[in-house]
Amino acid sequence: MTLSLSTLDSLKPEHRPETDPRDLAPRVVHFGLGAFHRAHQAVYTEAAAAASGQPWGIAAVNPRSPEPVERLRTQDCLFSVTDRRTRVVGSVVEALGMVPDAGRVDELLTSPEVTVVTLTVTEKGYFRDPATGRLDTANPEIAADLAGRPPRTVIGRLATLLAARFRASGAPISVVSCDNAAGNGRALADVITSFVSASGWPDREAVQDWLRTVVAFPATVVDRIVPAVTGATTDAAAAALGVRDEMAVAAEPYRQWVLEDSFAAPRPPWEADGALFVADVxxxxxxxxxxxxxxxxxxxxxxxxxxxxxxxxxxxxxxxxxxxxxxxxxxxxxxxxxxxxxxxxxxxxxxxxxxxxxxxxxxxxxxxxxxxxxxxxxxxxxxxxxxxxxxxxxxxxxxxxxxxxxxxxxxxxxxxxxxxxxxxxxxxxxxxxxxxxxxxxxxxxxxxxxxxxxxxxxxxxxxxxx
Missing domain, CATH: 1.10.1040.10 (N-(1-d-carboxylethyl)-l-norvaline Dehydrogenase; domain 2)
Structure with missing residues (x-):
């Protein structure tokens, strides 16, 4: 059998999610459906939903490969994390491809119900010029996004989506980089605002004002060693669960999340699972x-x-x-x-x-x-x-x-x-x-x-x- 909502009841209680995934709704949008996100932010978010009784679910958007999206959908967005034990995590409630599911991603990011965006797209996903640290607008992918094609970079897509949110409702939102970069919140804000400045949008100055005054880009520190998934990872998860999990991840027991306490809108109470909110990260x-x-x-x-x-x-x-x-x-x-x-x-x-x-x-x-x-x-x-x-x-x-x-x-x-x-x-x-x-x-x-x-x-x- 394959891990899915229909097989959850067959699992031993210690292997089941902390909260029923069917009680959650997409309130967080995450870009980057990799092993690290599944073993880190998804774990914290599930614990936050369980502790608060609030429906904090994640819509996970993969920028490129369709394979993780298809695999996760096959399993009703369930996956397991193995550290000291193996446990199914149910905080991801939707799996989307950034380009194929553009309409649904648009709908989510313009909805006031979504109040947090998180990213794990690695350093190269920010398209920063190594000499200046600014957005590399000469990069062919960024240049193509600016030229008007449907954006295929996360930065182009996110900037476009935030502009659409501004035009639809202007509801506040927090955009949280979870990538390893000094001043990652400021770095993300800089590349987003640089993209807007370089765009040909007639309202780009108004969008910029909104980004500066209503949208928060908190800095964060994320830490957990999550090796690349291998066949041994999935075999070990299957042995523990009694069902097959093609999206299993393994991680060290240690994990840490430190966040700048400067959010613009409601957020999951991640501190319920040990996240630390500080004035200066x-x-x-x-x-x-x-x-x-x-x-x-x-x-x-x-x-x-x-x-x-x-x-x-x-x-x-x-x-x-x-x-x-x-x-x-x-x-x-x-x-x-x-x-x-x-x-x-x-x-x-x-x-x-x-x-x-x-x-x-x-x-x-x-x-x-x-x-x-x-x-x-x-x-x-x-x-x-x-x-x-x-x-x-x-x-x-x-x-x-x-x-x-x-x-x-x-x-x-x-x-x-x-x-x-x-x-x-x-x-x-x-x-x-x-x-x-x-x-x-x-x-x-x-x-x-x-x-x-x-x-x-x-x-x-x-x-x-x-």
Whole structure:
């Protein structure tokens, strides 16, 4: 049997959703129907609905692939999450394709009943120019959306939908980025308003005024390690549930959600499940982005060079933990002053990374490096005034990965590979690569470039000694 509403009653009570999915309605629209959303925001939202008795359901919109939408519809939008146990989550009440179901998405976003939009579209989904951080209006996909085609980017679609909401009712709404970017709320607001400014809409100035005064873009920090789904994931869920779940996800037990307390309209009471609402998320955000995500990227490129497959594989080496602690020690001085316990956070990171039950693949983490490195490492280099030995080693491993990509993907893959063409020496390659990802100023630092280039031969030989 397949997981569905008709098979829910066959599940043991401990495997069933916290609230009956049939009692929920779409009050939140989410863009990005990936494993992370299912294991994070969907879990918090179900708990919020159960605790409050309010019908907080999610309409999940997938921007591109129809496959997740079709699979979820087959299962009445039910799926399971496995951490310490396996439990079905029922907070998603609709699964939609952004383009094929454009009419329904329009209806939802213009309805005053929908008061929250959330996004997990990864860094590349924001189409920001790496040099300026602003919307890249020259990108062919954004340019096509601005030229008048039905929008196919999330940014173009969301900007268009918000404008339609303004014209229909002007009802307030909160738009919540759940992607790993410093100041993600402001970053999202900037690309949306930039799209509106570049549009040819006669009322674009009025739309801009409404976005600035009525729509909220709270900053957030999301944290939970959710490996890519494999056949083993679905097999384990089926064994636990007694029914087949083709949308099963597995995750570590740890999860965190910190949100800026600046919402413009009603929202789910996510604090009922431990979410933290604060006046300023920056200390939390930078600690997570620079320590966890930053060391994750370092683990990925160094581990791939050493022949490792997962994060736990790297931590099982003689140098993995030393690398994490050395990297975080170099980065921690750039964090803003706060009462957060950085040493305890690093200790927890080491423990989380070493968990062999979480098969977090290095190829998954290493993908889209040109965007991730720009967010996670370049600001640290600027604030430090250069790189310490571990950060320089990690940068050398990323440089190596641009030539030997290990099966990872990157939106700038061709441009990065071209940085090697005709280069007279390694230092030239390093400077070109830094420039390509928005670090032209760093490329002009001879000491930094030399420090990275000096470590490259050892990385190429798979000798990792942080």
């Amino acid at each position: 920056a200390p939390h955000q930078l600690m997570k982005l620079r320590l966890l995500n930053g060391s994750h990227s370092a683990l990925a490129y160094l581990g791939l060079a050493a022949g490792c497959r997962t994060v736990a594989d790297v931590l099982a080496t003689g140098w993995g933990e030393r690398m994490v602690r050395g990297f975080t020690a170099e980065v921690a001085p750039t964090l803003p002053a706060s009462d957060l316990d950085v040493p305890a956070y690093v200790d927890a990171l080491v423990e989380r990374f070493a968990d062999p039950a979480i098969g977090h693949r290095l190829r998954q983490i290493g993908s889209d490096g040109s965007l991730k490195i720009a967010e996670r490492w370049l600001p640290v280099l600027r604030e430090r005034g250069g790189a310490g030995p571990v950060l320089a080693l990690a940068l050398a491993a990323w440089v190596h990965a641009t030539r030997q990509p290990f099966g990872i993907t990157d939106p700038l893959a061709e441009s990065l590979a071209a940085c090697w063409d005709g280069a007279p020496d390694t230092a030239t390659v390093v400077a070109r690569l830094l420039t390509a990802i928005g670090g032209a100023d760093l490329a002009g630092d001879p000491a930094l470039v030399a420090a990275i280039a000096r470590r490259l031969p050892a990385v190429e030989a798979g000798r990792i000694d942080p």
